[in-house]
Amino acid sequence: MPDVETVLETCFIELSKEYDIEEVDSIPRFEKKIRTHIWKVQIPALVLDKAEDVEVYILFPKDFPYSMPCVIIPDDRFRYLPHISVKTRKLCLYEDGEVYDAKNIEGLIRDNIDRTRRWIENYYGRDNSNEYAKEIRNYWNEQYDGENSVDDHWILLGNIPTETCEMPGVAYVGKNLKDGSMHVMNVVASDENDKALASIKLRHKTRGITVLYIASLKIPNEPPFSMTGQEVIDRISDNEDRKTFKKYLNHFGNVNVFFSIGLNYAVGGIYIHDLKVNRNGYRKGALTSFKVFTSFENKNKKLDRLHVSIYSDQRIAERTAGEIMKDRRFLIAGLGSVGSNLCYYLNGYNNAAFVLTDRDWLTVDNIGRHLLGFEYINQYKSYAIAHYLQQYRPDRKIQTLQINLQQLKKEAINEASAMFICTGDVMSEKWLINQMLEGFVRKPAFILWLEPYGISGIMIYVNPEDMESVKRLRDKANDSFIDFCLIKREEYTNEEKLTKRDAGCNGSYAQYSANDVTMFLSTMFPIIDQLLEQPSESKCYRWVGNIGIATKKNINLHPTSEFLKNDLQELPV
Numbered sequence: 001m002p003d004v005e006t007v008l009e010t011c012f013i014e015l016s017k018e019y020d021i022e023e024v025d026s027i028p029r030f031e032k033k034i035r036t037h038i039w040k041v042q043i044p045a046l047v048l049d050k051a052e053d054v055e056v057y058i059l060f061p062k063d064f065p066y067s068m069p070c071v072i073i074p075d076d077r078f079r080y081l082p083h084i085s086v087k088t089r090k091l092c093l094y095e096d097g098e099v100y101d102a103k104n105i106e107g108l109i110r111d112n113i114d115r116t117r118r119w120i121e122n123y124y125g126r127d128n129s130n131e132y133a134k135e136i137r138n139y140w141n142e143q144y145d146g147e148n149s150v151d152d153h154w155i156l157l158g159n160i161p162t163e164t165c166e167m168p169g170v171a172y173v174g175k176n177l178k179d180g181s182m183h184v185m186n187v188v189a190s191d192e193n194d195k196a197l198a199s200i201k202l203r204h205k206t207r208g209i210t211v212l213y214i215a216s217l218k219i220p221n222e223p224p225f226s227m228t229g230q231e232v233i234d235r236i237s238d239n240e241d242r243k244t245f246k247k248y249l250n251h252f253g254n255v256n257v258f259f260s261i262g263l264n265y266a267v268g269g270i271y272i273h274d275l276k277v278n279r280n281g282y283r284k285g286a287l288t289s290f291k292v293f294t295s296f297e298n299k300n301k302k303l304d305r306l307h308v309s310i311y312s313d314q315r316i317a318e319r320t321a322g323e324i325m326k327d328r329r330f331l332i333a334g335l336g337s338v339g340s341n342l343c344y345y346l347n348g349y350n351n352a353a354f355v356l357t358d359r360d361w362l363t364v365d366n367i368g369r370h371l372l373g374f375e376y377i378n379q380y381k382s383y384a385i386a387h388y389l390q391q392y393r394p395d396r397k398i399q400t401l402q403i404n405l406q407q408l409k410k411e412a413i414n415e416a417s418a419m420f421i422c423t424g425d426v427m428s429e430k431w432l433i434n435q436m437l438e439g440f441v442r443k444p445a446f447i448l449w450l451e452p453y454g455i456s457g458i459m460i461y462v463n464p465e466d467m468e469s470v471k472r473l474r475d476k477a478n479d480s481f482i483d484f485c486l487i488k489r490e491e492y493t494n495e496e497k498l499t500k501r502d503a504g505c506n507g508s509y510a511q512y513s514a515n516d517v518t519m520f521l522s523t524m525f526p527i528i529d530q531l532l533e534q535p536s537e538s539k540c541y542r543w544v545g546n547i548g549i550a551t552k553k554n555i556n557l558h559p560t561s562e563f564l565k566n567d568l569q570e571l572p573v
Contacts, residue, residue, distance in 0.1 A: 004064060004105070008037060011106045019043065019113070020053065027057045028074040029089065036060055043113055045120040054078075056116055058109070065102040068094060069109065071116050080223040081123045082131040086142040091116060129221035136262030141307050144224035152307040153183055156267055157197055157395070158190035159312050160260060164215045164241045166248070167258070168192050170206035188258070188308075196311065196395035203390070209256070211269070212248045216241045217259040219268065226305065229298045232257075232270065246290045253277075253289050258308060269306030316393075317350050324351055328532070331355040331416035333405040335381040337517050338448050339422030340371035343385055345525045346420075353397035354389065355416060356382040359404065369514035406431045410440045418532060419445040430477040436464040437474060444535055446528060447481075452498040454516030455550055455557070456486035457543040459524045460573070461531055469538035469573050476573070484540050484571055486547075488556040497555070516545055523568055540571040 015021055020042035027038060037060040042053040059070040071091040078084060083092040093115045100108060123131075132139050143149045153174070161167070169188030176183065188211045189197040200206065216238035219225055227235070236242045249255055254274040261268040275292040278284060292298060317324040330346050332339050335358040346352060358381040367373050376384040382400040389396050401408070405421065405428040413419065413435075421429055435441040447460040460481065462473060476482075482489050491498060499510050523543045544567040550557050563569065 007105045008060065011109055012039070014106060015041075015109065015113075024057075027059070027072055036062055041113065043117050043120075045117045047120060048125045054120055056113075058112065065105050065108060068098070068100075069112055071112055073116075078120070078124060081119075082128050082135075082139075083119065083123075086144060086223070091119060093119065132222055133262045136266050136268075137307070139223055140219075140225055140261055140266070140268050140305070142223065142225070144226045144302075147226045147302040148304050150305045150307045151271065152309075153185050154269060154306050154308045155185075155187045156190065156258070156308050156310050157187060157194050157312070159314065160265070160267055160310065161190050161213045162215065164238075164244055165213050167211045167213055168197070169209045169211055170197065170201060170204075171209050172200070172204035172206045186256075194395070195397065196393075199390050199394040199396075203387070203394075210252075211256045211258050212245065213258045214241050214245060215260070217257070219259070219261050225268075226302045227270065228300045228302055229272075229293045230300065232303065233294055249290045249293060250288045256306065258306075265310075267308040267310060269308055271304040271306060273304070311395075313351065313395075325349055327351050327353070328417045329353045329355065329415060331357075331408075331413060331419045333357050333408075333419065333421050333428065334423035334425070335385050336360075336366070336422065336424070337369040337512075337514070338424075338450060338521070339420065340381065340385055341514075341517050341521055342420055342422060342448070343389060344371055345521060345528075347389055347392060347396075354386070355399045355401070355412065356385050357401035357403055357405065357408065358382050359402050369512070369517055404428065410435070414442050416443050418443060421445055421447045422449070424449050426477065426480045429481070430474070433462065433470060433474050433477050436462065436470050437467070444531070446531075448520075448524070450510070450512050450516060450520060451485055451487050451545075452510040452512065453549045453553070453555075454512035454520075454545040455547060455555065456545050457516070457520030457524070458484050459527070459541045459543075460484065461527075461536075461539045461541070463535055463538050465535070466537040473538060473573055484542060486542065486544065486557050487550070488558055491555055497553075512545075519543070519566065520545065523566070538573045540573050542569040542571055543567075544569065 012021060012023070022040045024038050024040050039058045041056045041058055043056050045052060045054050047054065054073070055075060057072040057074070059072060061067045061070065071093060072089050073084065073091065074089050079086055079089065084090070093112060141150050141152065167188045167190055169186060171184050171186045174183050174185040175181070186209060187197060187200055188209070214236060217232070217236050219227070219235070233242065236245060245257070249272065255272050256269055257272070258267050258269045260266070272293065275289045275298065277287045277289060277292055279287060313324050328349055328351065330352060332343060332354065335343070335356060339358070343354070343356075346354070360381055362370065362372060362376050362379055362381050362384055364377055367377070372384050372388060380400070380402055382402060386398040386400050389398060405423065419432070421432060429447055432441060432445055442464055444464065445462045447462065448458070450457045458481070460473070462470060464470060476484070482492065487498070520543045524541060527541055544563050544565055547557065547565055549555070
């Protein structure tokens with residue numbers, strides 16, 4: 001393939017036969033000189049059904065043709081149309097991730113020109129209100145002439161209200177991780193008892209705020225979406241809402257107001273700064289905030305606008321699985337390397353609750369293969385994991401405990417959809433199986449552990465409905481489930497061969513890497529997901545790991561049929 005420079009020259013010559021094209025070194029309205037190829041193209045189009053040449057600039061990025069050219073229209077007539085940035089005047093002609101023939105450069109340029117012409121003819125002078133409503137977030141976020149940039153540090157927890165109401169919220173200082181700059185984050189809840197809001201209050205130093213949601217306030221159908229004080233009043237269609245707004249403004253002086261935008265699935269807002277009610281020529285108390293808001297300089301002053309992101313089960317589901325998953329409650333006992341990383345996988349269920357129990361603290365020695373890192377050292381593992389999960393979803397329902405599995409109340413166990421036993425403690429496992437046999441525990445359990453050096457990983461699925469298997473598992477538990485291990489029984493009698501000790505009593509540990517944990521759990525998680533959805537009889541699954549290490553360290557394995565690293569084996573129970 002010839003170099004791009006040569007191909008562009010050829011395309012320029014060919015296209016110049018059909019279009020008025022000129023190579024330039026700048027674009028009107030752009031102060032910076034752009035160090036790449038720029039063509040000024042006169043595109044013939046029907047503008048309000050009249051033939052006209054429209055001046056368009058095509059910018060070819062440095063990585064062209066593997067990135068699309070940029071089509072820019074500086075002409076002010078077209079700035080408030082769909083699919084064009086008000087600020088940059090760049091057209092959005094293709095979906096992200098568009099696949100095209102990078103070898104056919106002339107065809108690609110022609111397609112950009114054709115799409116630009118159709119864009120002009122389809123949108124200029126037409127009713128585009130439906131287009132704006134469908135993608136209102138993009139257009140609402142634009143900065144229109146004479147106004148400040150839209151403040152996007154606002155989140156609404158829960159569903160959009162259906163009636164005018166006051167909503168509680170909190171503000172706290174957030175930090176930009178790139179440059180360390182600070183900004184105020186504002187979180188508002190449609191329900192004053194919102195669990196996510198409560199979680200945020202625990203995690204941050206906050207101050208209380210309130211927001212007024214006005215149900216009958218409707219924004220313009222088309223850009224610009226900037227509004228003045230008088231326009232806000234005019235756009236509140238309900239008299240009672242107008243009275244409520246007046247009362248609210250007079251009470252607080254400076255207020256935040258939310259309202260629905262687009263097709264009732266997005267929220268925008270305005271911020272009204274402190275209003276100067278004490279003015280020369282007026283007695284003290286003669287002017288109210290509302291009066292000042294609708295008169296003097298404020299009447300025609302553009303208000304600061306807010307972009308509000310919605311955080312709700314419905315919105316999260318819509319952007320992920322496409323539906324709200326059924327409620328699940330996971331009990332996880334043991335939050336070491338296996339249990340903590342398992343939480344990462346289980347957190348993918350968009351409607352999950354957790355009961356986390358572990359008596360230990362996170363230490364420096366743990367972080368090499370634990371889900372959590374340095375900042376959580378000297379924290380209880382249960383609290384630390386809860387904090388981590390609520391960083392993703394502050395509305396997660398999480399109960400934290402610092403007790404052994406055996407100390408859990410039977411009611412708490414049976415409220416779970418499933419249990420995950422990751423303690424590495426055979427006595428806990430034996431206790432659980434005995435409780436199933438006695439009928440006290442009625443929910444299925446997954447028992448997971450890794451063998452030393454990550455030679456294998458085992459997961460036993462125990463279903464209390466399958467009582468015959470549970471009886472067999474009781475006997476196997478008495479033998480430490482040794483028959484499920486890939487390492488031979490006699491090797492476990494030599495503690496020094498399989499474990500290390502460097503901390504006195506209770507300081508022994510098995511060596512395996514974080515990578516071993518990840519590969520083990522990623523192999524088992526599809527099975528876990530299937531069994532959660534469709535419970536079956538009790539089963540045991542074994543992941544084959546670092547069998548090469550066994551040879552190097554002279555560790556004897558159970559004779560089995562041929563197997564390879566990362567094989568998955570199903571074993572009878």
